[in-house]
Amino acid sequence: MKAPIATLIAILSGLIVLLAYFLPIPALMGISQLIINWAVSLSGVAMLVAIISLVASHWQKLQQKRNPERYSILVIFGFFLTLLFGVVMGGPGNPEFQKVVTQFILPVEAGLLGALAAGLIYAGMRLYRANRGWMTLVFGISTVLFLLLYSGIFTSSLDIPIIKEGLGILQRLPDAGGRGIVIGLALGTIAAGLRILLGVDRPYSS
Amino acid sequence: MNEILCPNCGKSNPPEMEFCENCLSPLQIESTSEPSFENTQPDWLKRVRERSQEEKPNTPPLGDFGVAENRPFDQSLTTGETPDWLKELQNSEPPQKSETNEPEIDWITRLHEIQGDSNQSRSQSTTFYSDEELAAMAAARKLEPKANSVTDLSSEKPEEETNLAESLLQGPVQQPQDSELSNNKINFSQQNEIQPADIPQSGEQVFEKPVNQEEESSPWLNIIPPVENSIDLTISEQKNGTDLVFSSNTQPEEKAIHAEVSKKESGLPSEEKSASPLSSFFDLENQERSTGGAIAFEESLIPEGVLQPQYSRAAEYSGRLEISESQRDSITLLKSMLVGEIQPKLPTKLRSKFSGRFVRAVLGVFLLVTMGYPFFTGFLLMKPVALFSPGVVAMRNSIASLPENAPFLIVSDFEPAFSGEMKAASMGVIDNLMMKGMNFTVISTVPSGPALARDLIKTMRPVTFSYPPEKVAVLGFIPGGTTGLQDFIRNPRLAAPLLDGGAYAWTYPAAQPVKMIEDYVGVLLITENAEIGRAWIEQLHNSLSDKPLLMVVSVQSAPIVRPYLDSGQLNGLISGRVEGAMYDRMMDSPPRAAIEMSSYQMGMLLAVGLIILGGLYGILKKIFRRQHVGSTEDWHGG
Numbered sequence: 001m002k003a004p005i006a007t008l009i010a011i012l013s014g015l016i017v018l019l020a021y022f023l024p025i026p027a028l029m030g031i032s033q034l035i036i037n038w039a040v041s042l043s044g045v046a047m048l049v050a051i052i053s054l055v056a057s058h059w060q061k062l063q064q065k066r067n068p069e070r071y072s073i074l075v076i077f078g079f080f081l082t083l084l085f086g087v088v089m090g091g092p093g094n095p096e097f098q099k100v101v102t103q104f105i106l107p108v109e110a111g112l113l114g115a116l117a118a119g120l121i122y123a124g125m126r127l128y129r130a131n132r133g134w135m136t137l138v139f140g141i142s143t144v145l146f147l148l149l150y151s152g153i154f155t156s157s158l159d160i161p162i163i164k165e166g167l168g169i170l171q172r173l174p175d176a177g178g179r180g181i182v183i184g185l186a187l188g189t190i191a192a193g194l195r196i197l198l199g200v201d202r203p204y205s206s
Numbered sequence: 207m208n209e210i211l212c213p214n215c216g217k218s219n220p221p222e223m224e225f226c227e228n229c230l231s232p233l234q235i236e237s238t239s240e241p242s243f244e245n246t247q248p249d250w251l252k253r254v255r256e257r258s259q260e261e262k263p264n265t266p267p268l269g270d271f272g273v274a275e276n277r278p279f280d281q282s283l284t285t286g287e288t289p290d291w292l293k294e295l296q297n298s299e300p301p302q303k304s305e306t307n308e309p310e311i312d313w314i315t316r317l318h319e320i321q322g323d324s325n326q327s328r329s330q331s332t333t334f335y336s337d338e339e340l341a342a343m344a345a346a347r348k349l350e351p352k353a354n355s356v357t358d359l360s361s362e363k364p365e366e367e368t369n370l371a372e373s374l375l376q377g378p379v380q381q382p383q384d385s386e387l388s389n390n391k392i393n394f395s396q397q398n399e400i401q402p403a404d405i406p407q408s409g410e411q412v413f414e415k416p417v418n419q420e421e422e423s424s425p426w427l428n429i430i431p432p433v434e435n436s437i438d439l440t441i442s443e444q445k446n447g448t449d450l451v452f453s454s455n456t457q458p459e460e461k462a463i464h465a466e467v468s469k470k471e472s473g474l475p476s477e478e479k480s481a482s483p484l485s486s487f488f489d490l491e492n493q494e495r496s497t498g499g500a501i502a503f504e505e506s507l508i509p510e511g512v513l514q515p516q517y518s519r520a521a522e523y524s525g526r527l528e529i530s531e532s533q534r535d536s537i538t539l540l541k542s543m544l545v546g547e548i549q550p551k552l553p554t555k556l557r558s559k560f561s562g563r564f565v566r567a568v569l570g571v572f573l574l575v576t577m578g579y580p581f582f583t584g585f586l587l588m589k590p591v592a593l594f595s596p597g598v599v600a601m602r603n604s605i606a607s608l609p610e611n612a613p614f615l616i617v618s619d620f621e622p623a624f625s626g627e628m629k630a631a632s633m634g635v636i637d638n639l640m641m642k643g644m645n646f647t648v649i650s651t652v653p654s655g656p657a658l659a660r661d662l663i664k665t666m667r668p669v670t671f672s673y674p675p676e677k678v679a680v681l682g683f684i685p686g687g688t689t690g691l692q693d694f695i696r697n698p699r700l701a702a703p704l705l706d707g708g709a710y711a712w713t714y715p716a717a718q719p720v721k722m723i724e725d726y727v728g729v730l731l732i733t734e735n736a737e738i739g740r741a742w743i744e745q746l747h748n749s750l751s752d753k754p755l756l757m758v759v760s761v762q763s764a765p766i767v768r769p770y771l772d773s774g775q776l777n778g779l780i781s782g783r784v785e786g787a788m789y790d791r792m793m794d795s796p797p798r799a800a801i802e803m804s805s806y807q808m809g810m811l812l813a814v815g816l817i818i819l820g821g822l823y824g825i826l827k828k829i830f831r832r833q834h835v836g837s838t839e840d841w842h843g844g
Contacts, residue, residue, distance in 0.1 A: 147810050
């Protein structure tokens with residue numbers, strides 16, 4: 001077996017945390033809590049490593065002799081500027097520093113979503129030209145129907161029983177699909193957890 | 207010929223050179239020996255050379271450096287292109303015919319008949335051969351693999367056959383090349399030595415001497431031939447797998463040849479012996495053996511300088527296929543057809559009068575104008591909502607059942623891009639909680655979550671009516687994703703001990719009464735991510751016991767989260783802006799963002815209309831294109 005010690009530690013950690021869910025033993029719960037605290041602390045360290053790696057990667061792209069990635073300088077510049085502001089202003093709790101999020105990140109991301117919406121509408125217009133067939137037609141009809149449903153126009157002053165029943169049925173259609181997805185996710189999560197607990201999957205040893 | 211051939215390597219050198227340009231050997235030997243060889247060569251050998259020049263087969267004409275020319279084989283060079291050596295050959299006298307007509311029954315002809323790879327007819331011969339015939343035959347076979355051309359040898363010697371030659375032909379003639387080497391050496395030397403006058407006459411049994419008379423041969427002959435014979439036979443066996451019986455059969459005849467040669471050598475005076483070609487040849491052979499080895503010895507066996515003027519160069523044929531222009535065109539056409547079959551078909555490019563970028567730009571401008579219209583005019587597209595979803599109703603009932611001034615947990619796990627929708631959807635709920643005077647604890651597993659939560663609370667209540675800051679404790683961001691929220695659920699004070707400003711969180715008024723997760727009277731989760739919502743629901747379900755878990759999600763996550771509402775794991779759900787407006791309507795408060803709602807609805811209706819129009823355009827275009835193709839396509843055309 002490859003990396004047997006690491007595999008043993010992973011299996012034991014998983015079993016302890018899992019057993020702490022079902023067995024209210026104080027000692028077991030204490031160990032489980034300790035393990036989870038370690039994991040959270042390591043996650044914070046991993047985020048620091050990811051930040052350093054991101055900056056180093058963009059620096060390397062900038063240093064390339066052939067086709068240097070000139071936009072990387074914006075990433076590096078933005079990173080160090082934000083870091084400077086955060087250090088000078090006293091951290092993320094400062095209301096002025098939080099404007100970095102509300103006045104820079106938020107408009108940019110919202111603008112990207114707006115552009116995505118325009119692109120999706122354009123794609124919807126050309127949908128039947130690119131792909132012809134019954135499934136395309138069904139997809140187009142369902143898209144139009146649920147856009148109308150979630151726009152709220154049917155909920156405005158239409159207190160008609162048949163409309164209410166119809167809206168209820170239509171809203172159940174995506175719920176049925178969502179439930180299926182949730183069940184699939186649960187089964188997949190159980191399978192993945194069992195594979196790690198049994199040592200079949202060892203993502204930590206790769 | 208104005209060139210001097212090197213006696214060592216056979217390369218031609220200018221006459222003024224004293225040493226060979228190739229191997230730096232002295233050329234004096236060659237310059238002296240070659241004329242002597244020319245002078246001493248027998249007449250029959252001269253005639254052999256002359257006949258070989260006459261009977262030389264048509265070879266492809268070669269230009270400079272042996273490159274084949276395009277002219278036909280039989281077409282002669284122009285006068286200006288004729289080299290000097292060829293002019294000399296052409297101007298030379300025609301070969302003199304022999305005085306007798308006996309060579310018409312030429313033994314060389316029969317030699318070709320016997321040889322397996324000869325171009326002559328393969329009629330079986332029962333005649334015998336003299337030692338001169340055998341010598342010439344061996345020399346011819348020696349030259350065959352190198353020059354790839356057989357030069358016909360002629361001799362004035364009448365047909366004389368012996369039993370010994372017959373037996374020799376059955377052996378060495380069919381013997382592989384390596385094993386013939388010793389025979390060739392001896393016979394060729396013998397050929398050079400024996401003058402036409404010395405050719406034995408008919409009936410002379412030259413090889414009838416017993417083998418044991420080998421002792422009478424010259425001492426130099428006792429040294430060389432047996433050694434060479436043994437070496438060559440060994441090589442022959444290894445390379446060609448020749449039968450051992452075959453080798454043993456050939457040995458007596460070869461010994462007999464050596465004996466005959468030695469007999470003739472012994473008859474010469476000592477001076478002639480030393481000056482004879484045979485003697486000089488074996489002297490050279492001894493030298494080569496001492497310096498070179500078997501291969502060098504073989505090369506010196508028939509010096510290239512001697513053979514070069516006698517034998518023509520090997521015929522060289524062009525390796526290029528002669529094809530005509532029409533064939534070349536056919537090949538090109540076939541190639542293009544094959545390439546066209548291999549390459550995949552490119553998708554048919556839809557040509558349009560307007561580029562996609564232009565259409566998208568026009569579409570974006572149209573959307574902006576349509577959605578901005580309510581902001582400029584105050585236009586309301588729809589009346590307030592009159593229907594309410596079950597999640598909104600459950601949310602309203604859950605919040606109504608909460609006690610006042612109790613600790614309440616808000617999880618702000620949405621990205622900045624969805625801030626507009628999340629704000630509009632959660633405003634009514636948070637306002638309702640504020641009216642109850644809840645002590646909020648804000649946590650997030652997204653780095654930008656705490657800042658967005660502060661912005662949300664600030665937007666809810668402007669400065670004048672701001673919510674008391676001591677009632678809001680923003681704990682900041684907990685790393686680790688699902689593990690982090692599990693850690694927080696198990697022990698909030700240990701997982702997030704500080705506020706986002708750096709102060710200790712759990713002495714802050716809003717969070718002071720909280721020791722564990724069950725101390726919160728309720729949890730409100732605001733997220734657009736279905737995965738995060740699912741994780742919170744699953745981790746909190748057993749920990750909150752009877753405390754309400756409420757969610758505000760985006761429309762895209764609602765289908766995934768709504769099953770938890772149906773199963774009772776969620777106690778209230780608001781999805782999107784429309785249900786947020788429903789909650790406001792249930793609170794009997796005026797529409798919080800009626801203009802935004804109108805703009806949103808107009809944008810949605812415009813999107814629906816564009817998609818329908820685009821689909822109809824595609825269908826109509828398809829129909830008209832089909833009619834156009836059907837009317838113009840020539841089904842009967844070739």
